[in-house]
Amino acid sequence: MLRPRAEVPVFADGVQRALDLTDSAGGQGVTLRASGRSDQDAARFREMFTAARSADWTEFLADCGKFEEEIAKEVRVAKFTQAELEEEEQSLERLRSWHRDLTVRDVFGAPQAAEAAKRLKRCTAVCEEYAERVFVALHAADEEPTP
Numbered sequence: 001m002l003r004p005r006a007e008v009p010v011f012a013d014g015v016q017r018a019l020d021l022t023d024s025a026g027g028q029g030v031t032l033r034a035s036g037r038s039d040q041d042a043a044r045f046r047e048m049f050t051a052a053r054s055a056d057w058t059e060f061l062a063d064c065g066k067f068e069e070e071i072a073k074e075v076r077v078a079k080f081t082q083a084e085l086e087e088e089e090q091s092l093e094r095l096r097s098w099h100r101d102l103t104v105r106d107v108f109g110a111p112q113a114a115e116a117a118k119r120l121k122r123c124t125a126v127c128e129e130y131a132e133r134v135f136v137a138l139h140a141a142d143e144e145p146t147p
Contacts, residue, residue: 050108057112060098064119067091071130080137085130092127095120 015031022029036042070091074084099120106113 046108050110053102053106053108053110054112056102056105057110057116060095060102060116061112061119063098064095064116064123067095067123068126071126075130075133078137080134082134082138085134088127088130092123095123
């Protein structure tokens with residue numbers, strides 16, 4: 001028989017927040033401990049949970065690819081504007097936030113997590129390189145003589 005495991009802090013904190021919110025709204029909450037009836041049940045649960053997180057990471061990796069493609073397109077067409085840079089920085093921040101959220105939920109460590117961390121670093125580097133090009137272009141435009 002599978003012995004109960006220690007609580008996962010991320011889940012325990014979330015459950016406590018939910019209970020606190022329920023109490024503050026005048027409701028009542030109940031928590032229960034559950035475990036698999038067998039080691040196979042626990043392993044299957046872990047597999048199912050990890051598969052769900054793997055799908056999340058796969059979607060994240062696809063969005064990283066879209067981010068890199070978008071910046072490559074802007075470089076190709078030489079669109080080095082402050083507005084475009086701000087848009088790309090917002091997209092990068094969205095990726096960072098998403099990565100943080102997925103990392104918190106991925107308590108069993110899906111195989112794509114390490115690749116996702118590397119891709120996020122690459123996205124950051126790509127954005128920094130694009131920012132440099134924007135600043136160079138803006139600085140050059142400031143130095144052009146006026147007719």
